[in-house]
Amino acid sequence: MPHSPAVEVRGLVKRYDGRAVVDGLDLSAAAGRVTAVLGPNGAGKTTTVECCEGLRPPDAGTVRVLGLDPVADGAALRPLVGVMLQDGGLPTGVRAREMLDHVARMYADPWDTDALAERLGLDGFARTTVRRLSGGQRQRLALAVAVVGRPRVVFLDEPSAGMDPQSRLAVWQLVRELRDEGAAVILTTHLMEEAEDLADHVVVVDHGTVIAQGSVPELLATDVDRRGAATLVVHTAHDVAATGLRERLGPSYAVEHRSATSLAVTGEVTPSTVATVTAWLAAQDVLVTRLDLGRRTLEDVFLDLTGRSLR
Numbered sequence: 001m002p003h004s005p006a007v008e009v010r011g012l013v014k015r016y017d018g019r020a021v022v023d024g025l026d027l028s029a030a031a032g033r034v035t036a037v038l039g040p041n042g043a044g045k046t047t048t049v050e051c052c053e054g055l056r057p058p059d060a061g062t063v064r065v066l067g068l069d070p071v072a073d074g075a076a077l078r079p080l081v082g083v084m085l086q087d088g089g090l091p092t093g094v095r096a097r098e099m100l101d102h103v104a105r106m107y108a109d110p111w112d113t114d115a116l117a118e119r120l121g122l123d124g125f126a127r128t129t130v131r132r133l134s135g136g137q138r139q140r141l142a143l144a145v146a147v148v149g150r151p152r153v154v155f156l157d158e159p160s161a162g163m164d165p166q167s168r169l170a171v172w173q174l175v176r177e178l179r180d181e182g183a184a185v186i187l188t189t190h191l192m193e194e195a196e197d198l199a200d201h202v203v204v205v206d207h208g209t210v211i212a213q214g215s216v217p218e219l220l221a222t223d224v225d226r227r228g229a230a231t232l233v234v235h236t237a238h239d240v241a242a243t244g245l246r247e248r249l250g251p252s253y254a255v256e257h258r259s260a261t262s263l264a265v266t267g268e269v270t271p272s273t274v275a276t277v278t279a280w281l282a283a284q285d286v287l288v289t290r291l292d293l294g295r296r297t298l299e300d301v302f303l304d305l306t307g308r309s310l311r
């Protein structure tokens with residue numbers, strides 16, 4: 001039986017200086033699921049989440065969290081909702097571990113703070129004040145503070161931004177556990193790997209509206225013509241224009257720049273496709289420094305939908 005979503009946003013509009021940065025956005029996030037809001041910088045992800053957190057009143061539309069209005073019912077929601085803001089949002093004069101212990105004492109059934117601190121590697125900077133923490137350390141502390149009260153709904157704004165790979169894995173594992181314990185986890189990210197690894201449901205946002213949504217497999221199969229297609233990413237020693245390769249490969253392949261010195265070729269990649277690409281580059285006197293052959297990713301889906309890269 002489907003039950004009512006933990007977070008429900010309908011027709012959300014938020015304007016700054018007369019410009020709608022969120023423009024009629026619908027979003028629904030279920031308990032026991034990780035919902036990733038994915039989109040490029042400036043798409044309106046943070047603004048949307050801030051409206052759900054009650055930090056910004058919407059200009060139009062409705063937002064409900066556990067059936068309540070996050071602005072009017074903020075006091076009732078506070079013990080039920082965990083929030084990790086993009087800039088940490090923590091008081092800067094407090095020592096890291098004191099901060100976590102203080103917040104834990106405000107909840108009826110908090111996580112064991114020793115265990116949480118160990119998992120997120122907070123022990124190495126337990127006595128350091130927030131203002132002296134590195135960006136990644138501050139992020140880890142902000143995550144611990146957001147989840148220590150075992151919230152039913154957790155908002156994580158770019159949770160692993162600025163973290164080293166080991167910390168990122170620890171964060172992802174914690175997010176999975178929160179989900180398995182039944183929390184609704186809503187995370188914003190522009191890291192497709194994060195969305196692909198963690199999300200049960202992905203909402204792709206661009207220019208303040210949802211342009212696609214579904215599970216990762218559903219999104220990867222959106223474009224039926226490309227089902228089963230692979231992406232060959234060619235890294236080169238110096239800049240190369242995509243136009244010539246596009247003409248050489250013909251219309252059944254998409255050729256896009258990933259950066260000035262890398263091209264992504266999407267389509268049916270056969271041994272002869274690889275030979276054609278490298279031969280064409282050799283004819284331009286361009287050295288190939290690396291070749292990666294992979295399946296389609298959310299990055300490719302976004303590129304197809306918007307013609308732009310997520311990053």
Ligand SMILES: Nc1ncnc2c1ncn2[C@@H]1O[C@H](COP(=O)(O)OP(=O)(O)OP(=O)(O)O)[C@@H](O)[C@H]1O
Binds near residue numbers: 045047
């Ligand atoms: N307080 C504000 N006043 C004016 N403009 C704002 C304000 N907050 C955000 N904006 C603008 O709204 C747009 C959407 O910003 P938002 O932070 O929601 O995007 P985002 O998708 O979270 O981006 P990022 O990935 O960079 O965090 C941006 O153009 C931003 O400059």
